[in-house]
Amino acid sequence: MPTIEEYWIRRAEQLEEKWHKEAKKLEKRLQASYLRAYREVNKEMRLYLTKKDFDYNKLNEVLSKAEREIRKKGLTDYLDHLSEVDSAIKDSMEQEIKQHINLAKVTRLDAISSEMLRVLSDQVIQDEKAIRKQMTTVYTETLLRNKYEFLKLGVETPVYVLNEKIIKDILSYPWSGENFSNRIWNNKKKLLQVLREELTQGVIQGLH
Structure with missing residues (x-):
């Protein structure tokens, strides 16, 4: 029969294994989210280009002052929206939006990229x-199971209260070298770059 110490060591190992399984589930969920975001944004941008009858020269055309103001207003409004969002990566998202706002020269490709950024940012928040x-x-399940294990040993524990700080710490824990929140955002940024490149190639090749 295992000692109390051996029992709790095994218990800790089981919980750690469960956490890693949950992490793998979330990884798969994020991969599906990236694919869905890619398809949705790519479809919307291609429809937009088709309606506007873009060619490569027009894609690299600099926006007029009026168009720049409209674009800037949209991004500024989105910044205001982000200020109300509860997100561990809000600062990174705001920084990226500000970089788009502060571009000295804005082409139509830049403007489309900004629209993509807003769509992908919304997806990041949902993820x-x-x-x-x-x-x-x-x-919560872990707390309840631990309470049950203590009860089996005749030990009464206090009622557990959900600690939001612990949840934030978990999201900040570097699973596989990078925490979940940063991984979501960095992968969405990579996706934005891929979409921008595909958009340009599509226009050059007349595939829009």
């Missing part, structure tokens, strides 16, 4: 919410 919800569920 992070999903992760936080999943982590909260696992954390």
